[in-house]
Amino acid sequence: MAVGLTWNVYDANTMTQAEIYGKVLCRLGEENKDIVGLSADLAKSTKIGEFAAMFPDRFFNAGVAEQNMFGMAAGLAKAGLIPFVSTMAVFTTMRAGEQVRTDICYQNLNVKIIATHGGISFGQAGTTHQCTEDIAITRAMANMTVIVPADGIECANAVRACLDINGPVYIRIGRGFEPNCYTTDAYGFEIGKAVEMNPGTDITLICCGITVLQALEAARVLEKSAGISARVINMHTLKPLDGEIIRKAVAETRRIITFEDHNIYGGLGSAVAEVIAEYGKSCAFARVGLPDCFSLVGYPEDLYSHYKLDADGIIEKVKEVMGKDFEDDDSWEDGF
């Protein structure tokens, strides 16, 4: 009697939920003949392979050569095409980081980057294939729009919406095994406008990517078991950041925690902290993510649990921050 599961890299396509992105790209490819696809020997695991199968003449495999791939994408954009480029986040932002910055962002070219295996979603592969720096890196690239969808449905929305921007867009997704937190794509996705997923008055949990679903579960448990009313915000766009929803949360809940599958430096937590600091009104604040370390090896669910990015970890952190003091300011006009 065999033990384990027999599968290969081809079967992986049917095991993932994020294949929805590949399908959306195929539909867009039918509508717009200028869309071309590129990957660097990762067409299958990044799902852009579906586009490649449908439009073989409009897909370019660069081989295991990411720098050249992003340079080629810049050239294709210069020739009037709209390249969608897909490879792992770590190779996008670091191996080919300069091509992304200099060839694509500096020239403000219409290149859409779908970076997969963001954060520690490919935990078992170890640090070489994880990427907990990309939000910081891409946020610092002028002209770049940075999106971290909460699930496959939002990814599909982002892939559609990014065509409305005539410039570079970085869409960071996981490995494709992540459960959905949306049940429909008709919730009014708009680049740069965060979504309040759960109302709350005691504390605000600002999340992106996989932590959105975990925070929603945590909020349900907190409400029921501890009577804590936690607002959950899906900050799917990291740049341009929705500052208004953050200031509103400062004014209305006075407690904020950010949760992200990224180093705590430079990512969502830092971005939110910048807004709070510039707002000038105090609130209890904490950032949760990779605490400036490279991740342990392991399956993502175990790692998310270890780094307090799952529902249990979020609940624990909320209880801690609920006990924190913050400076009262009598001159505040509550209600924002």
Added chain:
Amino acid sequence: MPITDQELRELRGHAKQLRKDIIDVTFWAGGAHIGGALSLVEILILLYYKYLHIDPGHPDMPERDRFILSKGHAGVGFAPMLARRGYFDFELLKDFNKFNSPFGMHLDGNKVKGADVSTGSLGHGLSMAVGMALGARLKGRSWRTYCVLGDGECNEGSVWEAAMAAAHYKTTNLITFVDRNKYSVDGPTETVMGIEPFADKWRAFGFIVKEVDGHSYAALSQAIEEAQAETKAPVVIIAHTIKGKGVDFMEDDVRWHYGGLDSDKIVEAKRYIETAVIG
């Protein structure tokens, strides 16, 4: 078509002017990559006055040929070339490198008319050129892409990634040049990081190689026309040049990779440029 005597006289005149312009712009800029700009002159002159299908009055003309100066450090030669060809007023170059000038050391394609892309960081141009060539093919356009690399630049691994892709996708609508002036900043290429056997490397990557005297219009011209007609594989023209060509005290002297000139040296340099017959 072979170059006529009349053409040759005109090309030499344009080249002489461009070399003097490089000296002037270097002065206005306060310093520039002068050696690698001077080695490039005949290639630029031949492309911009004979082979590129362009209309400086319509810099964005869709059917224009594209030119990528992958060795973007030679902006001090490229900018006056574009000015003399009529893309913008030459006098604007007096602000080269100065506050908020469109002209910096490495030209910004979004600011400088006629510069199809922004270059400067080495090892980027050929990848973009391959992308452009693929784009032209996909859109069924007949325009060509021309790309000039430096030899020191070919230390960059990304050049060879791009070469691999050009051969793989058989981008014969792309013509690549290497300005083989034998030096990078720190010294002779073969001392700093050897690239020989250089032609063999390109052949091994799937290119058809043409090695020519990069200061000879006849040799360059023949290589370009053969490259244009080639359908089997992309062509690289390795143009053997002399760094600092045209100014005696700069020729083959790595110290003039980058430098500035005072008014006395400018007179001296221009005197030599006036007397030398090149190409």
